[in-house]
Amino acid sequence: MPPLQQHIKKYISINEEELSAVLNFFHPLQLKKKQNLLTEGKICRANYFVMKGCLRLFFINDKGVEQTIQFAIENWWIADYTSFEKQEPATFYIQAVEKSEVLALPFINQEEMLQKFPQMERYFRLMHLRANAASQFRIRSLYSLSGEERYHQFNERYPEFVQRIPQYLLASFLGFTPEYLSEIRSKKFS
Amino acid sequence: MPPLQQHIKKYISINEEELSAVLNFFHPLQLKKKQNLLTEGKICRANYFVMKGCLRLFFINDKGVEQTIQFAIENWWIADYTSFEKQEPATFYIQAVEKSEVLALPFINQEEMLQKFPQMERYFRLMHLRANAASQFRIRSLYSLSGEERYHQFNERYPEFVQRIPQYLLASFLGFTPEYLSEIRSKKFS
Numbered sequence: 001m002p003p004l005q006q007h008i009k010k011y012i013s014i015n016e017e018e019l020s021a022v023l024n025f026f027h028p029l030q031l032k033k034k035q036n037l038l039t040e041g042k043i044c045r046a047n048y049f050v051m052k053g054c055l056r057l058f059f060i061n062d063k064g065v066e067q068t069i070q071f072a073i074e075n076w077w078i079a080d081y082t083s084f085e086k087q088e089p090a091t092f093y094i095q096a097v098e099k100s101e102v103l104a105l106p107f108i109n110q111e112e113m114l115q116k117f118p119q120m121e122r123y124f125r126l127m128h129l130r131a132n133a134a135s136q137f138r139i140r141s142l143y144s145l146s147g148e149e150r151y152h153q154f155n156e157r158y159p160e161f162v163q164r165i166p167q168y169l170l171a172s173f174l175g176f177t178p179e180y181l182s183e184i185r186s187k188k189f190s
Numbered sequence: 191m192p193p194l195q196q197h198i199k200k201y202i203s204i205n206e207e208e209l210s211a212v213l214n215f216f217h218p219l220q221l222k223k224k225q226n227l228l229t230e231g232k233i234c235r236a237n238y239f240v241m242k243g244c245l246r247l248f249f250i251n252d253k254g255v256e257q258t259i260q261f262a263i264e265n266w267w268i269a270d271y272t273s274f275e276k277q278e279p280a281t282f283y284i285q286a287v288e289k290s291e292v293l294a295l296p297f298i299n300q301e302e303m304l305q306k307f308p309q310m311e312r313y314f315r316l317m318h319l320r321a322n323a324a325s326q327f328r329i330r331s332l333y334s335l336s337g338e339e340r341y342h343q344f345n346e347r348y349p350e351f352v353q354r355i356p357q358y359l360l361a362s363f364l365g366f367t368p369e370y371l372s373e374i375r376s377k378k379f380s
Contacts, residue, residue: 059334061333080326082323091327119308129314131318132318136247136259136260136282138325
């Protein structure tokens with residue numbers, strides 16, 4: 001069974017017929033490495049489910065430097081949720097870190113789907129609840145941990161990310177330079 | 191109409207009879223100033239809607255200092271969402287900043303309510319979506335703004351909070367000392 005169907009069935013009760021009707025509201029997209037799904041100033045028209053590959057959410061800071069704040073690999077959702085909810089211009093970019101396949105759920109499709117299949121409200125409630133829980137944990141780390149501690153925590157919680165994300169993006173996400181990341185890593189193995 | 195009923199009707203379609211049945215799943219609680227609703231290590235049994243007053247979510251850092259990461263005033267929800275979702279020990283505290291009245295929705299009541307009134311899934315989906323959107327914005331600020339810039343941003347977005355929250359808690363939330371907060375404020379008026 002394809003990943004999204006599996007994922008939905010993990011969280012809610014839904015029969016095969018309904019599930020296949022739900023899937024009709026999604027569009028598959030193929031992304032090349034470094035292809036942008038969203039750029040700042042455009043409206044985030046869809047919520048994206050990653051079937052294969054890895055995406056990141058970032059913004060460009062005052063110094064013109066890209067700052068990654070979120071990654072999404074298989075079975076994760078990603079969007080600029082302020083832009084998506086209000087259908088107003090985005091303040092973030094979304095880009096493929098590697099060659100990726102996603103399922104896009106456009107905002108208008110979502111609204112129609114939720115009217116026809118209200119049981120999907122529960123699925124998305126649980127997705128947002130988990131993201132909300134993860135953010136509380138994340139904000140706590142930003143307040144209380146040093147860069148090095150954040151690296152070790154991320155390594156423990158998400159070893160599958162650390163393996164596949166380019167060093168310079170991981171360093172940006174953790175809030176320090178790639179040189180500092182090499183330093184931490186070499187310390188670990190010395 | 192009481193605040194929670196108003197709030198629910200703002201987001202979903204629900205008739206008076208259903209609404210009053212939904213309200214039966216909540217328990218009202220009166221909190222004294224500085225009373226704890228949740229302490230670290232206990233299970234966060236409920237999700238809390240603030241009817242009157244102000245609550246805060248905080249943790250105690252390595253140095254034994256309380257670090258506030260979230261405030262909730264009237265019409266906001268607050269919980270340790272990892273603890274609430276998994277019904278496992280909390281890593282945060284929740285405390286009343288001032289004398290407060292909240293409506294508690296215990297986890298088991300929530301599950302029963304959502305079975306009987308599945309339209310409430312939508313309401314909570316929208317609450318978590320908004321919290322999720324706010325967290326993306328918040329994490330961005332933590333990466334890109336100085337303490338002083340965060341103060342000004344918070345002041346613009348949430349003037350009603352800045353008026354009523356004690357200085358030392360606001361400073362903790364913004365990630366600096368009360369002395370630095372006084373400095374920023376006096377700069378503004380000089």
